[in-house]
Amino acid sequence: MSNIRTVCLRFNLDKPLHRAAFEYLKNMDKSKFYTQAAAMALKDYFERYLKKCDDPYFETREREEHFIEQIVEAVGTAVEEALPGFMAAYLTGLAKPYRQETPTVEQEPDLSDVDLDFIGE
Numbered sequence: 001m002s003n004i005r006t007v008c009l010r011f012n013l014d015k016p017l018h019r020a021a022f023e024y025l026k027n028m029d030k031s032k033f034y035t036q037a038a039a040m041a042l043k044d045y046f047e048r049y050l051k052k053c054d055d056p057y058f059e060t061r062e063r064e065e066h067f068i069e070q071i072v073e074a075v076g077t078a079v080e081e082a083l084p085g086f087m088a089a090y091l092t093g094l095a096k097p098y099r100q101e102t103p104t105v106e107q108e109p110d111l112s113d114v115d116l117d118f119i120g121e
Contacts, residue, residue: 009038 011018
């Protein structure tokens, strides 16, 4: 007995999501990828759906991670753009290197030479 099941799909072309899905499937090579595409889409959808049911903050964290990736990329791009100019200025002596200044500690005055006789005994 074969372990293959047939499923019929129905698309309402008045709905944008259905129309887009139908267009993708219509333009595919049905002999190779039709079933694979549907299986991958359904598997991904339900895995995300179940994850969201188990963890209500899943999508929020996913958006935050995407936002952090965008920040890291933007900072990296800015550094890449600014680095040549900074290095040129540094090499020509226009930029001052960062030097950490050590705090000065005030020394106590030497009182051995001070006449303290005016203080009563």
